[in-house]
Amino acid sequence: MDTGTHIVMGIALGGFALVDPVVYNDTATAQSVFIATIVGSQIPDIDTVLKLRNNAVYIRNHRGITHSIPAVLLWSVLVAIILYFFFPEANLFHLWLWSFIAVSLHVFVDIFNAYGTQALRPFSSKWVALGWINTFDPFIFGSHLVGILFWILGGDPRIIFTIIYLVLIGYYLYRFALRRAVIHSIEDFIPDVEKIILNPTIKFFQWRVAVIAKDKFYVARAYKRSIVLLDEFKRVPLPDNPIMNVAIQDKNIQAFLSFSPVYRWEIEEEPSHIEVRFIDLRYRSNDHYPFFAIVKMDYDLNVLSSYTGWIYNKNKIRKKLELNTI
Structure with missing residues (x-):
């Protein structure tokens, strides 16, 4: 999910945590748990900083190890210990428990996006992407905002968010049913x-x-x-030729191939250089495929530049290749 949705989910979970009698009856525990659910709902996405290095590193690692089973345990312990330092009177076990729930919920809801996560690591590096819910879902975001508003107006968060979570369970099941109906239609059509x-x-x-x-x-x-x-x-398999063999060794191409399950490729020979392009077919928008990888090489097969990422303006592709010169 997007950052905004994770934030409102963390706030809502902090209110729902009051169903725990230990949290409800202890101010220090309640305060620390509220902070923990917000921080825990965000911390798996700390790998977003990898984008500062380059897109290849970001694509290969975002929602990877930071969303894995060991990471969920590590993040929850880390959040609980840090907050316990500021709230020494809090109940440490319940602080950890709700930190764990917050981190787990973050990873769980990300599984339902088309992007997915590597939530099964270290047992499997497979991307788990169910594709039920858009990265930003107005209903999920809006329902949490409504719940938070009723809480601010004096409602009991235990009742409010219990109702909202039950509604959202039904919503997810309905999205699953819609998806199955679309799949059946596609199987009949293609x-x-x-x-x-x-x-x-x-x-x-x-x-x-x-x-x-x-x-x-x-x-x-x-x-x-x-x-x-x-x-x-x-559907044409990758050719076994010198140009393609050099291209698939490039870090940007490797990052693309590790992430994209369905793509087409093309080789274009210009007077001054050769370009090999890989185009992901999942994200067509306004007659354009914005997620791709491209490598530019000379006729001696020396890589001159390469790039992978999302570009919605075709005119920016050349600029990206100039900026990513080897």
């Missing part, structure tokens, strides 16, 4: 389907669709059960 990747949008009934079929890749848009085919590409 032949020889091997894998369907759905990317929910901010519009409730609209989905971005990428399909891996036996011989082709399909890109579509779904609205309720209606499927609109936008693009199709022949």
